[in-house]
Amino acid sequence: MITMWTDEKIHQFRKTLLNWYDQAGRKNLPWRQDQDPYHVWVSEIMLQQTQVNTVIPYYQRFMTLFPTVEALASAPEEQLLKAWEGLGYYSRVRNMQKAAQQLVTDGRVEWPQTMKELEKLKGIGPYTAAAIASIAFLEPVAAIDGNAFRVLARLFKIDADIRLPRTRQLFFEVGNQLIDPKRPGDFNQAIMDLGSSYMTAKNYDSEHSPVKAFNAAYQDGTEDFYPVKSKARPARLIHYFAVRITSPSGYLFEKRPKQGLLANFWTMPLYALTEFTEDPEADWQLAEMVTATEKRLKMDYGIQTTLKPLSEKAITHVYSHQKWQVIVLTGTLDTEVDVKRGQWQTLSEIAKKPQPKVQEKIWQHLRAHK
């Protein structure tokens, strides 16, 4: 059960928080130079599950390449993915383009100005809708992100599991009672700045926090209990072969399917070992697996060649829900051949394609074992 503060205490909190924000807030961030909804939107999408320092150069480049909603709406997908390359969660930028196309009607951009309406746009959920509505349109709605979960959980000693979707509503209601109706955008951003400075997840410094007097968990020394968050499931281990084939025409490269992990990104052919063995956790023989891969390469691409492991040592690459162990196999063709799938590409052609981080690791691995 949460004990809500008195009106007097709420007013004191707003004043304390916003005074601190005016004095110490990160006003120099590139997306905080104005309240243009497009700027707020792009920054909020980029900042999802991504740290501020990572986002800054991406944001600046993106605004140069796609300065307006119209530019975003009409951009070629490959150019968008290239601009997002390395940021991760690539459906974010695909969804953003769909939303941009929703926004452009009869050649003009019409922005919905409420959280409720903003949530109807692709890729804009409750957090991002509240952030845009409060910052760009001054609607008093709480933007509940990881920072707000953590800050509010400590201020009010809320012990609901923040990993559970149903918990969001509780925090949203608490936030909506606290938010300053005159400066809703600044209030939300102040909570986030607080959550990324004095009230971080680890190594927090509640002692020097401007709102320590309001922090119930700090006041009774229980702050490392908050927020309550259940454990995530461990990532599943998957073994892969990455196949580097060269010919006089270049490297064999392939565009991934338009749905799922790394959709529409380009990689060398990848085979999960589950293609060749029932139990890839068991003690498999590398030579047998390589022979099986040669057969599949002929079936899938029409390529006949001998493959050799570049190294016994695998590349490790971790996603949120999968852990890849990738062994690189190499093969060479001396003559030009047509392929049933994929494309032959030169290095300069490849450089223009959006490639995932794991492909970059494969390139590095190849250079290291040359």
Place this chain on the structure above:
DNA sequence: GAATCGTGGTA
């Protein structure tokens, strides 16, 4: 509600 979807930083 549980799974999916990336990458970089840090203890």
Place this chain on the structure above:
DNA sequence: TTACCAAGATT
């Protein structure tokens, strides 16, 4: 090395 965290949304 492992585990967790970082301005979440979609299916």
